[in-house]
Amino acid sequence: MARPKKIRMWGDTPLPHNLYPDARKRENYWRYCLPDGRYRVFSASLEDALRMAEEANKMRGEKVQRKPTKAPDRASFAFHAIRYIEWRVENDSQLPSKASWQNRCNALKRFGEDFEAISIHKAKLADLRKWWESLSYHQQHARRAEFNKFFNYLMAEGLCKLESNPFTTADDRPRLLEKGKPIKKRQRLTLEAYWTIYEKAGELGYEALQVAMGISMLTTMRRADICELNFDKHLQGDHLRKTINKSEAQRDSLAASHLSFNLKTHQQLGKLINRARELSLRNYRCPYILSHTPKQRRTGKIKEHVCQVIPDRLSDMFTEARNATGLYIGLPKNQTPPSFHEVRSLASDRFKRMGYDVKSVQQLMAHTDERVTQSYQAGHGIDYEEISIYLDEKAIGGSFTDKPQTIKPTG
Missing domain, CATH: 1.10.150 (DNA polymerase; domain 1)
Structure with a gap:
């Protein structure tokens, strides 16, 4: 006899079959399990989500007549x-x-x-x-x-008959106004919380997250830059070299921030790279510095290797490890716990406390606006900026081992 399905609750409200809370725990977001096993994410109040799920459940198994798609009208x-x-x-x-x-x-x-x-x-x-x-x-x-x-x-093209462009920023014309920017309520990540999450990541089997947290702390790189790091492309001799994505998107390629880290000087970073090499061998020789063997081994447009860690997966790992620590239980509704990006903010603070000047930290974080000289020098090849500032064990309150831990495999 089949075991009856467990009733899932949202507070005091039972959820219909196939309706689940959002995997990212966003407020008023839900997941509905489709007949083919895929999930459809949507935004709705609890009352609307319950109604929509019950209606969808009634229609399961029925053939839905789809209207034939037609080309959009030329005036649309x-x-x-x-x-x-x-x-x-x-x-x-x-x-x-x-x-x-x-x-x-x-x-x-x-x-x-x-x-x-x-x-x-x-x-x-x-x-x-x-x-x-x-x-x-x-x-x-x-x-x-x-x-x-x-x-x-x-x-x-003479198609729009409006008096002026509604998305202009000029105040002397009729236009659409933006709402006021909401006040950020995200909690700052403390050094103590950083190491607590780091240790919890190891317990969960997320060594890739530990490597990423270490690289972000030592280099202030964003998650997308870290996930993109490749042994063949970004390791050149004793140097880790990376063109920062955001600066490249905002400027042309030659005027972007090209950072170089000498691993003999940045010894903590060197330990993390050695550890990443060991992990790569265990993870089917993944060419990326961040590697993790998932339960569902898939590749696609955004994954070249089954063990490659993409930015969203890295954020999910961090969220799971952070929540497992219990550090942020009971936060007021108008506040949110720190995300992976807060590691970058914490790193900046540690550099400041070590006495490094703002200009040096700006260079490291690719925040500088002094690009006029570079625009004159563009076209003569890429010159990487050697980063001389670094954090030692005392500054970060701990050490990154270059030997992988013995861990249990997990998805």
Whole structure:
């Protein structure tokens, strides 16, 4: 006899079958398990999520008649959003390589879907304002620059009849205003909490997370840069060399921050690289410095090797290890626990406490704005900036071993 399914609770409310809380624990986000085993993530209040899940459960097994897709109307935003995207790529071949470009394309396409019933030449500022004000501050901020270019394109083509570009930043014209930036309530990561999470990561079998936390502490690199580190590409003799992604996206390649770390000087960093080599051998010779053998061994567009650790997976590891420590239980609702990015902030503070000047730390964190001289020198090859400042065991309150720990395998 089959065992009855366990009733899952959300507070005092039982959840219907196939409805689960968000894996990232975001407020008012849910997961619904589809018949094929995949999960559909959506945002809704608890009451709406319960209703939607119950309705979906009733329809399981029924064949859904899909309407045949049709090409968007030539007078619609959707049609010209596609043309605009193609035009942008034709005029800037570097766009597809930028991490944010796909997100901008998706935002434009969703905008076209939201305004499917309104032709471009009939769109009014009031219609746009209602949609705009339904977005959060971060959604508005992420869209404004590209939507400003999009509407300039539409107006230059003579398609949009609005008085002015609604996404302009000029105050002398009718435009859409951004919401006020919400106050950050994310907790700072203390040195004591850092080491507690680090040890918990080892207990969970997340040595890749320990290596990443160590590299972030010693170099202040962001998670995307750390996950991209490759033995063949970024280790050159006794040096770890990396072009910082964010600075490269904001400037041209030759004017970006190219950092070099001499592993003989940065001995703690050298220990972590040695440890990563040992892990790579255990993880099917993964070419990336961060490697972890998952339960589901898959590759795809964003994973070249089954043991490669991508940024979102690294964040999930950190969240799991942080929550397992119990350090942040009972936080007020308007505050959130530190994320992996807070390791970078903690590292900056440790450099400051070691007495290093702000300019040296800015160079390390790729925050400097003094790029005029580099623009004159561009075109003569890449010159890596040798990083001379470093943190010793006393500064970070501990030591990173270069020998992998004996751990139990985990997903």
